[in-house]
Amino acid sequence: MARPGHALQPGLVPYREAWELQRSIAAAVATRTIPDTVLLLEHPPVVTLGRRTEPGELHVPDDARVEIVETDRGGKSTYHGPGQLVCYPIFDLTRHGQDVKKYCRDLEEALIVTLASCGIGATRIGGLTGIWLEHPPRKIASIGIHISRWISTHGYALNVDIDPAPFTDWITACGLEDAQFTTIARELGRPVSVGEVRQHALAALAEVFGLDFDELPEAAVDDLRAQPLHDGPAPRAAVFK
Numbered sequence: 001m002a003r004p005g006h007a008l009q010p011g012l013v014p015y016r017e018a019w020e021l022q023r024s025i026a027a028a029v030a031t032r033t034i035p036d037t038v039l040l041l042e043h044p045p046v047v048t049l050g051r052r053t054e055p056g057e058l059h060v061p062d063d064a065r066v067e068i069v070e071t072d073r074g075g076k077s078t079y080h081g082p083g084q085l086v087c088y089p090i091f092d093l094t095r096h097g098q099d100v101k102k103y104c105r106d107l108e109e110a111l112i113v114t115l116a117s118c119g120i121g122a123t124r125i126g127g128l129t130g131i132w133l134e135h136p137p138r139k140i141a142s143i144g145i146h147i148s149r150w151i152s153t154h155g156y157a158l159n160v161d162i163d164p165a166p167f168t169d170w171i172t173a174c175g176l177e178d179a180q181f182t183t184i185a186r187e188l189g190r191p192v193s194v195g196e197v198r199q200h201a202l203a204a205l206a207e208v209f210g211l212d213f214d215e216l217p218e219a220a221v222d223d224l225r226a227q228p229l230h231d232g233p234a235p236r237a238a239v240f241k
Contacts, residue, residue, distance in 0.1 A: 003095065005211035006037040007202055008221065012082060015046040015069050021221070022153045025090045026230035030151045034224075036095065037216060038205055039088040040198050043080040047170065050075035050144050060170045072231075073154040075129065075144035079170060083162030083183075085194050086155070087201060089209075093150040096209060100147055106208050107156055111141045113204035114158065118197060120187050133187065138180040139167075140187075148231045158201070161185035161192045 013021075018041060028034045045066040047058065050073050057077045060066060066079075080086055093103055108124055111131045115122040122140060125132045131141040141158040164181040185192040206213055 002206065002210050002212040004035045005206070005209075005213045006034055006216040007040065007213040008037065008216040009040045009198060010221075012042045012044065015043050015048065015067060015080065018043065018086075018088070019071070021225065022088050022090060023230045024224040026148075026151045026153055028224055029090050029092050030149060030230055032092070034216075034220070036089070036091040036209070036211055038090065038202070038213070039086075040201060041086055041088075042082050042084060042194055043086055045079075045081040045166070047077060047079050047166075048073070048144075049077050053077045058170070064166075064170060066166070066170070071144075071146075071154070073144040073146045075142070078142050078144065078157065079166040080157055081162055081166065083160055083194065085158045085160050085197050085201060087158070087205070088155045089152055089205065091152045091209070093147065093152055098150060100145075103147075103152065104143065104145065107143055107145070110201070110204040110208045111143075111156060111158060113207060114197065114201045115140070115184070117200040117204065118184055118188070118192075120184060133182060136180060138182040140182050140184070146231075151230060153231075158197065159183040160194050160197050 018039065022039065025037050029037060047060065047066055047068045049070045052074065053076045096103060108131060112122050122131050122133055125137060130139050130143055132139050141156055143156045144154050146153045159181065161183055164183060167181040184197060202213055205211065
């Protein structure tokens, strides 16, 4: 039987504002004030740096209008922008097997199910992170998570209809040299909105994690913002160009 969950779909949200919201929700999930909750949103242009980011990964042009933010998630550097669906599942993993590797595999499976619902066959590739299309290999989604006291934050980014050039021109995305990146729109040969994909993504998360989502009311979101935050300080903005 599916457990209850909340979904919040706030649209375009600056990265640090979304991170503060994640931490507020994580505190409420940790105390079981609210059930497992997922945020589905977009970000203005931002490069985020994971804990394994290495010197030399960034080559952002001086005239690029993009924020660069250090985060506490796993992984290396990646890019977010409008036209990309960003999913932040804030789950109590004691309800989901208390197994970080399993959680990552389940996120991958949710992405594969989402893309199948859009008419795209996607897969994992051994030794590479994220979700890929084959022949030739091209990356369509990235995953980077953080777990604290068995509460998950961060999540995945799925390229819906976004210019993939920043992934190769601005950074060595995910630490992968010469990687190819693609989008749902490019693969389908037509424009695709994030809203069109978002409901497929929510349905896939419900299926894989055994959750029955309802919308988190805006009044409840305001109350959560006033609550103590989960875990350490918010990520630091390194530079704004």
